[in-house]
Amino acid sequence: MEDKLKYLSPEWRDEAYRRLSAELDPEKMNYATTSLVSVYHNCPDGKERYFFVSCVDGAIGDVSVGEGEPPEAEFSISGDYDVFAKMSRGELGAQAALMSGKLKLKGNMVKALKLSSLADRLNRVIATIPTQF
């Protein structure tokens, strides 16, 4: 049985970077330049955390996790840790989470629409990481 990595830990981040870089080439990422930060409120230890991904001309750039103030990004999605965890376990869709207001998106919605398929690709790769929530 594959060892599970703790969600948003440095090891989980390293695995995310490895899988994203390996599976998403610039063509699959439409040569896009953008950045997205997910902001997790009410983590199990009471802290706030973030997960940041940037993409330059379609190549995966920075992938980072951390506590406290998140870095600036073109798009920001914020919500409770539990909501993100449910999404990662496949129990809740991103669209349903946004439409119900459980997640809050900041950024240019018109651009977000154009990039939504890329975000889906990112999420699909991240969902393959054996994760312990």
Add this chain to the structure above:
Amino acid sequence: MGKKTCCTENDPFFIDYPGRIKSIQEAMASEGFDVYLGSRLRTISWTTDAFCPWRSYIVIPREGLPTLFTFVIDASRVADDTWLPEDNVRGYAPLGGQDQITQISDFIKDELKIRKGRLAYETGLSNYTPEGNLSQYEYEMFTAALPGLEFVNAHIIVDRLSLIKDEGTINRFREASRYTDVGHEAVREALVNGGWKGKTETEIAGIAECAMRKAGSEWAWSFTAGNEIASGYRTGYAGGACTPATRRELQPGDSLMVDLHAMYRLGLGDYAYNYLIAPVTDRMRWHARNYIDVVQMCIDNYREGITPLGLASMVMEMAEERGFTDYVVPGFEHGIGMMGDEWRIGLNTGPIKYWTDPNHVYQAGEMLICAVQYACPEEKIGFRYECPILIHENCCELMAKFPLDVEEID
């Protein structure tokens, strides 16, 4: 993209949109506003050069470019049509953080960094359904989301600046009026020599629309149902200023009112022409003569310095002398501007707020729709004249070139 690239100063339809924004910002500065939140359709058209049928808002800071917010499903198209850069067109959506209230208030707070000060917004009263004043709910939500800002009704800023029309706007109206001329030619051709037989009002509307679209019209813009056609008793409604085409088939002895609308880049065409279908009685011709004389008197007298009340008094005096006051609606114009700017004349300075100021003194460069409604319900007959006009110092220019007449056809 075509619109953006053709919008140079050498283009006859050029409008200096950055200059318009600058003039708003100068007014904001002199009146102590930090940000302008425009929501009226007339404001959106006047500032963006884009057709925005969905609820839209324009946020104008004291300096720099404005940002337009519209429904996300239409935002890409609007971004393509407007002169504003793509980044300055945002789409709102029913998603967390993306509804219009959250998005706009976050934009003002986080991107414009305005958390305190005075916000200009637009409210008031209108008989025109799509006016777009901020709703009570929007006002409550915005004021709750922006607690540090004082909200002040300031629509007068745009109303004042948009009163006198620039050359590009005037030329767009001329072009849209050319389309209504084309539409009327097509309708006339279809009706004469017995062509009217078996035709319905909706069919006539379609004949006109087809011709105007071929000529380049984007939309029969009127909220009163596009191309308005009335026949027979329907031309004689008291007041009678809204006649959506029906499936009524034309009959011998009918009067027929053909009121066409066209649009060229938010400039509006609006011309109404009338027919009498044989057999035509002397009494019908008497009504027609009265109507034509009223229109002619209006056209002859619209110029700088005249007022709506002054003109109405003059016309109604003639009607009184000739015994047809009962049949004339005693108002001979409505306001007009780029799409969404319709109805009232002047600057809301009249005795009844948000209605035409009867004592508004016309200035050269103003535009209006000369509108005459003549109706005799008991005789089931009526006529309508509408034509965009430009006020000059000593006369007015008729934008449409189709003749003034009540044409008899058999």
